[in-house]
Amino acid sequence: MPKLTVKVDPDLCIGAASCVTIAPETFQMNDENKAYVLDHGTEPGERTYQRTFDVTADEMETIIMGAQSCPTLAIFIYDESGKQLFPDV
Numbered sequence: 001m002p003k004l005t006v007k008v009d010p011d012l013c014i015g016a017a018s019c020v021t022i023a024p025e026t027f028q029m030n031d032e033n034k035a036y037v038l039d040h041g042t043e044p045g046e047r048t049y050q051r052t053f054d055v056t057a058d059e060m061e062t063i064i065m066g067a068q069s070c071p072t073l074a075i076f077i078y079d080e081s082g083k084q085l086f087p088d089v
């Protein structure tokens with residue numbers, strides 16, 4: 001399974017929540033109306049803007065679609081080697 005690092009930049013997030021609509025198993029809104037990244041079975045509990053976890057190909061596609069839906073491009077996705085997959089660089 002590929003490993004992804006998913007990061008939300010809370011300074012860019014405007015709380016539009018489209019990432020939550022598309023990928024609710026990965027993104028949820030916190031009390032400050034910023035999207036945070038769910039734990040996918042690792043380090044449960046803590047609400048954090050960045051996590052690294054294993055994903056299936058389907059999950060990876062959904063997470064990238066969620067990132068693409070963000071109007072401010074506040075979501076960044078990196079592969080295991082640290083290469084940025086989204087937004088395209």
Ligand code: SF4
Binds near residue numbers: 012020
């Ligand atoms: S889509 Fe972007 S702006 Fe909207 S909640 Fe998600 S990260 Fe924040």
